[in-house]
Amino acid sequence: MVSSPPNVANAAKSTQELQESLLTPRFYTTNFDTAASLDLTPQQTELEAMLAEMRADYNRHHFVRNDAFNQAWNQLDEPSRKAFIDYLERSCVSEFSGFLLFKELSRKLKQRNPLLAEIFQLMARDEARHAGFLNKAMADFGYSMDLGYLTKARTYTFFPIDWILYTVYLSEKIGYWRYIIIFRHLEDHPEYSFYPLFNYFESWCQDENRHGDIFKALLHSQPSLIHTWRAKLWMRFFLLMVFVTHTLTVHERQGFYHALGLDPTEFDRAVIDNTNDTAARAFSVVLDTRHPDFYPRLQRCSAINQQMSQIDKTTQPKLIKILRKLPLQMAIVGHLLRLYLLRPVNAQATWGTVR
Secondary structure, three states: OOOOOOOHHHHHHHHHHHHHOOOOOOEEEOOHHHHHOOOOHHHHHHHHHHHHHHHHOOOOOOOOOOHHHOOOOOOOOHHHHHHHHHHHHHHHHHHHHHHHHHHHHHHHHOOOOHHHHHHHHHHHHHHHHHHHHHHHHHHHOOOOOOHHHHHHHOOEEEOOHHHHHHHHHHHHHHHHHHHHHHHHHHHHOHHHOOOHHHHHHHHHHHHHHHHHHHHHHHHHOOHHHOOOHHHHHHHHHHHHHHHHHHHHHHHHOHHHHHHOOOOHHHHHHHHHHHHHHHHOOOOOEEOOOOOOOHHHHHHHHHHHHHHHHHHHOOOOOHHHHHHHHHHHHHHHHHHHHHHHOOOOEEHHHHHHHOO
């Protein structure tokens, strides 16, 4: 389902760039024995219903390219084109990372937890479709990724299964809000829809939402991941990491969002606010994104990150770059620590007002 690049050299160059970026989606592995032994009894009925929905495969005919793609795509100025390709590349890597993780979970759990194994198998199917579709979109702009090469070249990061449940839930839900906000904006302002990929975002985000609901059920099958004091610390941590990553990447790709007729800062805030509110239905605590310090500190992190990007572009020796960036990195850590220490919101008290 994935396309190959014109030559392996281009693929290797892309992979090297991915390795150098801290914001690039990572490939993950986990403790499969622990995953296989999860007791799903508290959410068994919900998971079986979700499995039936996944088997129905409502989007099986959706990710098919139509004639609208058969034209030259050279109307974007060079900065916007570069930002859009970067958006496609990172999105493709993120989807492909999910495919690899879900596929391996399905394979390792097949004999020990058949219900969970089939759910992961079907989620891997969805992620593969997404990655393949995005890779073909990159080819329209003269660029493509060899995902087979990337599978072997990338370093895999180990996350305990608990962390996987938190992070994948949040990545799926924030993905939903990114896609649906762009789709709704372009419905109202079709003059900014410069590429037919955006027409697929409504059904695409439903896959993200469905996957997120599965991980919500998995989290709720393990009460210790929701209600303990340790769990509350981890939930705040992963929310903050997902949000700061989103802010930094959105502002790195400002040209893409301007091309869509979106203000990057307003888009970033809308995605984070909605994701945080949605997480209040799954988590016991969420972040106080309405606090007056919240977005100014996130945006300051983004400005500092852009300063570091400028340092990386210089021809100075690597050691000089490291030394110049060190105080900037410490400044980001300081902002994040202050955000983490803000009083959290009791999510259970907000369920009645969540959108």
